[in-house]
Amino acid sequence: MNDLATYNFAYLDEQTKRMIRRAILKAIAIPGYQVPFASREMPMPYGWGTGGVQVTASILGPEDVLKVIDQGADDTTNAVSIRAFFQKVANVAVTTRTKEATIIQTRHRIPEEKLSEGQTLVYQVPIPEPLRFLEPRETETRKMHALEEYGLMHVKLYEDIARNGHIATTYAYPVKVEGRYVMDPSPTPKFDNPKMHMSEALQLFGAGREKRIYAVPPYTDVVSLDFDDHPFEIQSFDKPCALCGAEDVYLDEVILDDKGGRMFVCSDTDHCEDRRACGHAGHMLARKEAAE
């Protein structure tokens, strides 16, 4: 035993958890609507996922298995430190395997593997208001949501087309939830938008600095905004993953040298490792046989 102060289970006090839990239930009842909540100061700076951490802390129990990803990776700073945080304050089981997790906290990716019933995906959200860059006043954006007045968002997408010939928004691509609320899916690549539609898993969104919680229940319509003559399209990649050869996945560019060398690898590290363990190989994977 050490002499440091001990914390309540999962760091937050019970009154805070109750307040967040009430907000989560109302968020689920009104899909896509941003519920204000009294966000607490957490032992990490805003922008490091304090919203997601508070949501996870409020739903987490001793039976859960937690996975944390940052841009698809389990082994980057943000993911490692949040995972260690919950191991320390909740003594919770952790995993990097998507299948085994009951709660997945994510920063800006949805795992490639299809999520199933019983899993909950918790997003860390920086700016929850999709209309914020178009209208800075909260009083106005609230009224726009109340009146279902989303013309401005279509004007923004139209301006993309007028300038670039296509919709140039590639991340935080606005979606309409259950035909009512326009929602920011957090800065995930638009590649992930179709995975939100009719997902079997519950999706919760926490924005700590902006003090908002919102949700998409399972089996809910999530439609990316578009135009008849410019339908929504996801990114496509010319080459498969250089390590596991996967196609139809989201790839990260990795610079290899200062002579223009680069490789494209899966952003979802667990998916990539899984495929390699099953014997799939990309053209840059170091083979054991070759080394021998």
Added chain:
Amino acid sequence: MASQSQIYAGAFADPVFAAQSVFRDLMEGFARPGAIKQLSAKSTPPAPLGAAAGAVALTLCDHDTPVWLTPSLGKSGVPQWIAFHTGAAVTASKTEARFAFVEKSAAFPGFDQFSLGTQEYPDRSTTLVIEVEALTGGRALTAKGPGIKDETEVAVKGLPEVFLEFWTANRAIFPRGVDLVLTAGEELLCLPRTTRLSLKEA
């Protein structure tokens, strides 16, 4: 009046983990409307409040959430029990209440008499916790909406005839509206305002 022991006893034995497990049942319940959840955490509130309804109060109510009670609940040991264990104040105003509790076979007011939230803040609405006879075996209703794959059947026993009319009116004012937790003994079933109910065609 309820005896002192009734008021001070009957809360969760292990408040932190019991509240977490009841909350997860509620969260899963609202995320999958119509699913029946058997609560694992036990509470024994004074009669006539049911066990699951008591567990919901212990899990979600505190000094931030005024509670409305039916007249007969108000006359029982329940207001003192809720006050002692959660710190929530009992209010006579239905529009001020964040939670409302209705015991088995009691008449309840129309949903539109409670707080429905506003168009700007639809989350500021009352959540009603209504005890029914049973969560199965009643008139079969078809439920559709977010959280439900295709459709599911809800056959709650012990709701008044007028319930379907109340619920349809509640659904029509979306995004405003109340949310329901139906309880029977240690079981509960959640109906968020998004769920559409209709009579099942024979």
